[in-house]
Amino acid sequence: MSGSRLLALPARVGASLLSLADQVGGMTLLLSQALKRLVPPRVDRYELVRNLHRMGVQSVPIVMATAAFTGAIMVIQAAPLVERFNAREFVGWGASFVTFREVGPLLIALMFNGRVGANNAAELGTMVVTEQVDGLRALAIDPIGYLVMPRIIAMVVMIFMLTILGDGVALIGSIITGDLLLDVDPRTFLASAIPMLGPWDVIAGLIKSAIFGLMIAVTSCYFGLATRGGAPGVGRSVNASVVAAATGIFVADYLSTFVLG
Amino acid sequence: MPIVFENIHKAFGDKVILDGVDFTIEDGECFFIVGASGAGKSVMIKHLIGLLRPDQGEIYLDGEEVSRLSEHALYPVRKKCAMVFQNATLFDSMTCAENVALPLRKHTGRSQRESLVAARERLAQVHMEDFADSYPAELGDGMKKRVAIARALTLDPRYVLFDEPTTSLDPVSARRTDAVIRTLADELGVTCVVVSHDLVSIFSIADRIAMLYKGHLRMLGTPTEFQNTSDPIVRQFMRGEAEGPMEV
Numbered sequence: 387m388s389g390s391r392l393l394a395l396p397a398r399v400g401a402s403l404l405s406l407a408d409q410v411g412g413m414t415l416l417l418s419q420a421l422k423r424l425v426p427p428r429v430d431r432y433e434l435v436r437n438l439h440r441m442g443v444q445s446v447p448i449v450m451a452t453a454a455f456t457g458a459i460m461v462i463q464a465a466p467l468v469e470r471f472n473a474r475e476f477v478g479w480g481a482s483f484v485t486f487r488e489v490g491p492l493l494i495a496l497m498f499n500g501r502v503g504a505n506n507a508a509e510l511g512t513m514v515v516t517e518q519v520d521g522l523r524a525l526a527i528d529p530i531g532y533l534v535m536p537r538i539i540a541m542v543v544m545i546f547m548l549t550i551l552g553d554g555v556a557l558i559g560s561i562i563t564g565d566l567l568l569d570v571d572p573r574t575f576l577a578s579a580i581p582m583l584g585p586w587d588v589i590a591g592l593i594k595s596a597i598f599g600l601m602i603a604v605t606s607c608y609f610g611l612a613t614r615g616g617a618p619g620v621g622r623s624v625n626a627s628v629v630a631a632a633t634g635i636f637v638a639d640y641l642s643t644f645v646l647g
Numbered sequence: 648m649p650i651v652f653e654n655i656h657k658a659f660g661d662k663v664i665l666d667g668v669d670f671t672i673e674d675g676e677c678f679f680i681v682g683a684s685g686a687g688k689s690v691m692i693k694h695l696i697g698l699l700r701p702d703q704g705e706i707y708l709d710g711e712e713v714s715r716l717s718e719h720a721l722y723p724v725r726k727k728c729a730m731v732f733q734n735a736t737l738f739d740s741m742t743c744a745e746n747v748a749l750p751l752r753k754h755t756g757r758s759q760r761e762s763l764v765a766a767r768e769r770l771a772q773v774h775m776e777d778f779a780d781s782y783p784a785e786l787g788d789g790m791k792k793r794v795a796i797a798r799a800l801t802l803d804p805r806y807v808l809f810d811e812p813t814t815s816l817d818p819v820s821a822r823r824t825d826a827v828i829r830t831l832a833d834e835l836g837v838t839c840v841v842v843s844h845d846l847v848s849i850f851s852i853a854d855r856i857a858m859l860y861k862g863h864l865r866m867l868g869t870p871t872e873f874q875n876t877s878d879p880i881v882r883q884f885m886r887g888e889a890e891g892p893m894e895v
Contacts, residue, residue, distance in 0.1 A: 430753075432752075432759065436740075509740075512739075513738075513739075516734060516736065517732050517734055517736045518736050518737075518738055518739070520693075520698050520732070520736065521732060521736030521737075521738070522738075523697075523698060523718075523725070524696055524698065524725055524729070524730040524732070524736075525725065525729075525749065525750045525753070525798075526721075526722040526723075526725040526726050526750075526753075526754065527749070527750070527753050528718075528719075532753075
């Protein structure tokens with residue numbers, strides 16, 4: 387084996403690590419620049435309202451569908467064990483606990499990433515390659531305050547709100563499926579869920595969802611604004627944004643599960 | 648001297664675009680920067696408002712050196728020195744009126760409603776009032792350019808930079824755009840810096856012309872001087888001849 391071949395693998399690994407460091411550094415820098423615009427607030431409120439609507443309100447149907455099926459799947463997966471151990475009185479608690487703390491925030495974040503994060507990276511990327519971002523700068527308008535901050539705020543706020551909605555819908559999905567599949571009365575379901583669930587079970591899930599929202603927002607804004615190379619570049623940015631945010635969501639989930647208990 | 652470029656150097660990687668360019672633009676004139684594609688014309692004007700930074704050299708606007716200013720410190724410069732981009736760069740998510748209203752809302756303290764009213768007046772000045780509620784995607788190139796000009800003029804700038812304003816326009820729209828630029832200089836005293844290789848525009852509205860070639864200023868003069876030059880490269884460019892010494 388020649389020397390150049392021997393060096394090819396470490397060179398590629400090194401290049402990947404450098405690229406990763408560059409991206410993480412870029413995202414950190416973007417977040418710090420965005421945070422500087424919070425005091426005093428330099429956020430365009432029209433853009434904020436527009437983004438709250440299109441990122442949040444327009445995501446309601448897909449989140450409701452995801453949440454309803456998530457709740458139902460929790461019960462379906464639990465059904466064999468519930469039947470085997472005759473543990474109908476634990477169905478409500480089990481399904482709610484897993485949905486609120488873990489599966490609900492995680493699946494809603496992944497759906498949000500696919501819908502809103504990808505759209506955001508594509509929109510910003512297109513604005514970069516068509517010089518619209520330079521157009522903003524030429525109008526003496528700060529692209530971070532005008533484009534990035536409203537999107538970060540909108541994504542964090544709306545994923546938080548959507549997770550609250552999703553938790554409720556998932557609970558309804560679980561109750562209906564439990565009733566139909568396991569013959570668990572809705573009152574029995576709730577009687578098992580409510581006393582055994584603590585507020586922290588819901589709050590921990592919501593904190594996670596806000597972290598996921600921040601991750602999606604920063605990642606999609608970073609990759610969108612870093613777009614180079616016309617339409618293929620926009621495609622690459624969207625792809626990189628979705629993959630990086632999904633990876634980040636799982637890493638953040640792992641770490642936050644330790645921290646939040 | 649309102650605009651002074653001194654010894655401007657700019658390279659992208661190994662490719663040298665500007666290699667020591669100097670010239671001065673007088674107040675209220677219609678100044679054209681011409682040259683073949685890739686000669687660095689657009690790069691030159693983007694330096695003036697800090698969209699690009701020179702590798703070396705200085706740029707003065709109203710006596711202030713602007714090439715080393717921070718992004719934030721450039722905002723006052725950009726308010727008095729507007730730019731109309733080659734591709735109009737209207738914001739796709741906004742209507743034409745919202746596009747024109749944006750700088751008003753951001754910089755003049757007017758409400759969105761007041762800004763929209765003023766934007767419609769600006770659009771009327773470029774005969775685009777009927778398209779105030781249209782989105783950029785619904786417009787032709789000439790219409791987009793006119794909206795972009797209206798947006799650039801909303802803050803009453805003293806300087807307007809036009810990057811190939813007549814490219815991709817039909818001849819009638821191109822001559823109307825020329826007329827708008829000439830009117831700005833003649834009636835409002837706005838200094839217009841136009842990047843172009845549209846020979847009709849150059850010879851009909853330019854006060855002075857700077858030609859860039861291979862990173863250097865090849866010639867600076869009036870349209871008449873350009874027409875009568877003995878420089879074979881300038882003559883070939885100005886006559887639009889395919890054969891000659893010019894390397895593109």
